[in-house]
Amino acid sequence: MRLALSGIACLLFVPASRPERFEKACAASPEGIVIDLEDAVPPADKCTAREAVIAFLRQERPGRPVLVRINPLSTRAGLDDLAAIADGALRPAGLFLAKVEAARDIEIVRGHLPAPLPLLAAIETAAGMKAAGEIAAALGPDGALGFGGADFAVDLGAEFTWEALYAGRAAIVQAAAIGRIGCFDVPHLGIGDQESLAAEVARVRAMGFTGKLAIHPSQVETIRDGFRPTAEEIARARRIVDALDTAGGGAVSLDGKMIDPPVAQAARRTLVRAGELATSVKQES
Helix, strand or coil, X not given: CCCCHHHCCEEEEEECXXXXXXXXXXXXXXCCEEEECCCCCXXXXXXXXXXXXXXXXXXXXCCCCEEEEECCCCCHHHHHHHHHHHCCCCCCCEEEXXXXXXXXXXXXXXHCCCCCCCEEEEECXXXXXXXXXXXXXXXCCCCEEEECHHHHHHHHCCCCCHHHHHHHHHHHHHHHHHHCCXXXXXXXXXXXXXXXXXXXXXXXXXXXXXXXXXXXXXXXXHHHHHHCCCHHHHHHHHHHHXXXXXXXXXXXXXXXXXXXXXXXXXXXXXXHHHHHHHHHHHHHC
């Protein structure tokens, strides 16, 4: 079955230069990992790291999607990454594309794929943000946007704070919504600070993000828990859907509040999200 990124709440990064961590990362992140050939690998180690990823992906990977973040196509390393994919040597479940700035970047990658793959496009620059809507449309239904907040802040000359990045986050969510695809928030840099991470997950989920990237195994379950609807949210969503279905549409009153079709649509989305996460949990056992 082809991977659909919109149904994933958390993907864990692991450096391509640390192949001894690949298996551990898979065990720690049930929904999938991203092996990073870009920022996490020094230029002198790119070729060796790529070969390590190729060797790892030749093995069977039961139940753990493995994406690969390739280098930007404006670099020699990025062209080498793409050549390895085109030749069939590098065969991930999906690709994480760094610093995407135009829909054309998506078209170039897709034109070199031996078979269709879901693509996660990272928006990390002002130029990429300006074209986010076109990029989202080019990704197709299995794709997703990712917010590269750290690089985006540098490109703007802004601080890496919630306030400074709020507009960027909102633009990512809006572009993803127009494209009907998922979107992942930037990793939380405070490793070990679960309280701060949980608070940030709650905020980005409320904004409309469908997932968040992780940079340490300890972050995975906090992120997944944060995106998983609570029992109370699921129960209320069922009541909302049932109430509107019973009324045959229009608007009804429930617990003293008006319930109309947009509210019911949000409730159905909660139930779909709960079902997707429940399915992924069942596959772990």
